[in-house]
Amino acid sequence: MQEAIVSMALAGAIIGAAVGGWINDRFGRKKAIVFADTLFFIGSAVMGGAPNPSVLIVGRVFVGLGVGMASMASPLYISEASPTRVRGALVSLNGFLITGGQFLSYLINLAFTKARGTWRWMLGVAAVPALIQIILMSTLPESPRWLFRKGREEEGKAILRKIYSPHEVEAEINTLRESVEMEIRKHRKNQHSDNVENTNCEKSPTIVQLAGFASNRTALLLLFGVVFSLVVLTVVFHQSTTHSPMFSPIETSHFNNTCPDYHTSVNPGAWDCTKCLKASPECGFCASSANKLLPGACLISNVTTKDQCHIEERLWYTRGCPSKFGWLAIVGLALYIIFFSPGMGTVPWVVNSEIYPLRYRGICGGMASTSNWVSNLIVAQSFLSLTQAIGTAWTFMIFIFITVAAIIFVIILVPETKGLPMEEVEKMLERNSLNFKFWQRSSRNGEQVPAQKTESI
Structure with a gap:
């Protein structure tokens, strides 16, 4: 029963992330977030007043649906409704705040341990931030990029004029208009061609640079930190078991x-x-x-x-x-959180909010978010079984192998887009080449230039 209660939220998140992409593209980013908040509010209220485990599971499903939908809608909205120069930083900040919220939830739960109806307060209080966000979202605009895509240019222009300074806004409007028009022309052309384009996650000129500090180089450095922390945990649990x-x-x-x-x-x-x-x-x-x-x-x-x-x-x-090594396990876990949260905990959300064509951004972001929640479910359902079957040390060793595979994947296949003009990113992605020299980029004349000297757009 405990496994079912825990797993249903993750199962709901998988479904929420899967359908969230379509909702984002059909109704807009802002409405998708409000819908996710509404599901979260309903689920929290149901859990807080659940008379039996079955109703509690229903509430968990509603919460999971909201979490899955918000997990891909929020970074997408932030990336499309924020200035280019701080876009990556704001999406990354979203990830940091999620981690901070998780820490805060532990403190809140601790405060309710002595209250009557302990677990009901713990689960029901989650409806409060959902309600607050529903109210606050009413004061925020829709994504200007989504509005341009839907042909509502005047609304999009009005929002862009609030986001950008007067000397930047016209250039941003022209760039966004050209980008959307190019996608529409390409889409219409492919519809009438013999080689009909499938609805996949191809890359196109709508890609913009990642601003702030978020980049694949940052993720790689932090991934090595994740490996180190997992090695510490593996050694500690092995020593605890053998001694x-x-x-x-x-x-x-x-x-x-x-x-x-x-x-x-x-x-x-x-x-x-x-x-x-x-x-x-x-x-x-x-x-x-x-x-x-x-x-x-x-x-x-x-x-x-x-x-x-x-x-x-x-x-x-x-x-x-x-074990005399127990304190090292706490250090290893703390290091894991420190390296994971700003790295693979945030950077992939930045990449997924930027790298897809505008017309497929919601769908592809939903696919990426769904794979994330499927992985969460697999880990949640297998971790205790693995520790019992092969031991905690070997379980963490499996995670080390997975992280090393992730490092290899990022080095070879994930392009560095920080500080690159759109046309250069487009050419790099269209070549579909391996990116072993991920720390360098090609300039327009073919010369290799250091990453830190590339100007931002």
Whole structure:
């Protein structure tokens, strides 16, 4: 039941991200965000007042739909309704605020642990920010790029004049108009050609540079940090497993409540805390009263045994074993969050909000967001099973291999678009070549120029 309650939000996010692309293109970015907020508000209210687990699951689905839809609509709206020079920075800021919101949610949940109806407040309070955003979105304009695409140029121009300074706005209007007209001409031409264009995520002249600090070079540097933090976690959990406190028959007999699996073990002399916990979910480890790293007792796991262990001021373990390396696991986890949040946690959203043709931006952004939530669901459903089957250290080792594969993918296939004029990005993408020298770009005359010397548009 717990797995179902957790998973339904992710399943809802997959559906929300999948249909969110169509809603974005059909009704606009602003309405898509408001719709996502409405789903989130309904879901939070349903969860807060759920009379049984089934209704709670329904609420989780609604919340998931809203999260999935907002996850691709928000960066898309921000990228299209913000000035070019700060576009990447603002999309990245969105990712930072999501991470900050997650941290804030832990503090809020902590505050409600002592309140009546604890979990109802924890789940129901999420309706408040959704309602606030619904109200605030009414004061914001629609995406000018979407308006241009829909033929509502005058509305788009009015919004652009509020976004850009007087000496920039005309150039932006002309660029956007030419971009949309070129896409429309190309789309009509392909409709009448023998080689009809499929609705895919091709790249076209609508691509604009990524502003701010977001770039694939930034993501690569931070990806290496992710690998380092995962290596730390792998080593720590391996050391904790191979150097866990030994089983003490004397300590165990003190409680007269020995884990039954110990008596049937083939090699009881090799038992330690790790073997005790892996033997059966019904077994727990009571650490030594002198030092938690000294040999302890392997006992039947129940409330009575746990209380007996605590009465003697011992530590009781059922999920992991005592380790002198435990603090390193916290450091490794903190490093992972530090490297992931500004890197792969934000940069892909910037890229996906910029790199697609305007007419396919919503659909392709939805596809990318859907793949993200599918991956989340896979990890959520497999992590505990993997740790039980192969151990925590080997589970993190799998994540290391995946991250290394991501680094190779970025180096070879993801182009660097920061600081590039649109026409140069277009040529680079149309060549569809491998990008091993991702730190360099080709100038118009074919010479290699350093990335930091390329001017912004």
